[in-house]
Amino acid sequence: MSAGSATPAVSLRGLCKSFGAVEAVAGVDLDIADGEFFSMLGPSGSGKTTVLRMIAGFEPPTAGRVLLGGRDVTRLAPFERDVNTVFQDYALFPHMTVQQNVEYGLRVRKVGRAERRARATEALRGVRLDGLADRRPAALSGGQRQRVALARALVVRPKVLLLDEPLGALDLKLREQMQVELKALQREVGITFVFVTHDQEEALTMSDRVAVFENGRIAQVGTPAEVYERPATPFVAGFVGTSNLLSGDVARSVLGRDGTFSIRPEKIRLVGQPTAPGRGAASDAPELELSTATDEETSATGRVAEVVYAGASTRFVVDLDAGARLVVTQQNLTTSSADVAALRGTPVRLAWRTEHAVAVPVPAVPTPLAKESANAYR
Template sequence: MTESSTPAIRLTGLRKSFGHVDAVAGVDLEIADGEFFSMLGPSGSGKTTVLRMIAGFELPTAGTVELGGKDVTRLAPFERDVNTVFQDYALFPHLTVRENVEYGLKVRKVGRKERRERAEQALSSVRLESFGDRKPAAMSGGQRQRVALARALVNRPKVLLLDEPLGALDLKLREQMQVELKAIQREVGITFVFVTHDQDEALTMSDRVAVFEAGRIVQVGTPEDVYEKPASPFVAGFVGTSNVFAGETARTLFGRAGTFSVRPEKINLRKAQETNGVVAEVIYAGPVTRYVVDLDAGARVVVVEQNRRTGTAALSELRGQRVRLDWLDEHVIEIPQLKENAHAE
């Protein structure tokens, strides 16, 4: 991420209403120049609407959008120094890969020689320099995704907006493209704003993450901060799996009132003379096993352990057995009350 006193994007009091429904209910956010920033949230949380307002495809009901310090709130999409990559890629099937990448430059009446040079450079940046003469139909989903990325990069925008571009890919390819996208972003140094509902995707790729709920940002921070220090029960439950304790259960386990969270991988499960729960279910998931444990204190807890030595038969024998769960005090997260809105500084 490059250092700059002027953010690449500044959103102030941003709102968008559709009839009586507030899709975006007041967002304040700054995204630094050269940052890989993700907007994470469930369907209907407002993240895609915010992206569309940055792109100019939606006009805000209230608030402002600034790009590089310039107010672009009322400018058309083609008047903004941004490009968008969509989930369906929107490639022209009758054009070659090279012609697809050149298309935006041709519309801008860039000369043929410069178009070809910049298209080749863009294809090289996504490692498709030998695919220029192919048609999109002859390429894999991951390759078409990279063509769409090259078509956006060739215009040399200050900001690249990505609207769930990996959503249509299978798991293996999606994981591969996560690594490739982050590497490309580092190489080109452009600000990437990535919209996703996939928590692992956001944590893997981002410098910072904004978590959306009901049209608002409820937390902004590094992936580590969002995962290890969730600002609300919603964040704790949505970003990864978390065991949340409140009410009398919290009083019994922690000796005081409040809402607390312990991540499944932080909990130790063992057989001991003093037990505090019963294993209700054992779920083998390849590299890990998930245990569902009913605590005597009244909570149902998920525990995750790596499968280093134990076979599946031995694991299944734990079902119905009494066990002891414990954890370190440093791994207990006290979740604060939800604030009205979270702001990025």
């Protein structure tokens, strides 16, 4: 929370929403701090967008309360709440100029013409579009239209800005640029941003904290590092980035422990190619900066089942002798696609620091998505 306020910008208490027999949101409790960039992350149908719509007032909750700055707004109309929403399609008025689009919310609020123009000009300058005020939306790029939508939402100075996958329609390069710009803008204006996305990298890149949704409930809330490095459930481990999950007999054989454990692909190293009894090392095996495991590491042997070259990095799929399948990501510091492709079918040894095998609590009755994640690399 900001230094000047101990009251959350948004509080949700027992929030539920059903559509007939379908329970879209099943009892969400959440506090979002004043001035925080907060992301709601989850797959399609997990309830994140429905929660955003209930905060905005577009959907009435079946049960529970929505509080903004400590004020109960559960039964208030959208225009009675001090929030604004940016949608994926931006919803700009095509017959209006950029300046007129940005001024529209102020005109509805009966702000005087001179003040409207001054505030709209300031908002456009804040998103670096002050030179395009006289253009119409059709003459703008996708990224520029997105910034116009942001300026229109920010110009009315809401306490909370809700963003419903606003970058989803952009191409990858522009989306990455806008992620940086949007986070910088949020820091500059100091408004609470509540951002909905299904893109894990986007949530990790931009957020102060992230709530991961699963089947209408919050599976975990934490900083990006907490959610990524210490997943609370197998679902979170499998959904947020790529994770290797070891459990049952495999965990006992490889780690010497009972339970379910998550190991991120980038934490694992290819450290050597073991020699089978009675045979020498393969003479045509490529050299790949192989070394030996240290005393602080856990190691396991296996065989490379697949190699995926991705330019800056390579992803290895390794079938362990213990019976599991692990994914390993390695930066291509000195290797090329020809080098790594030759490793397919090669016996290898893997190693990782012992603390990087993180114990993951398993629900007593796993949901279908959690079961799928837990079995992904078994």
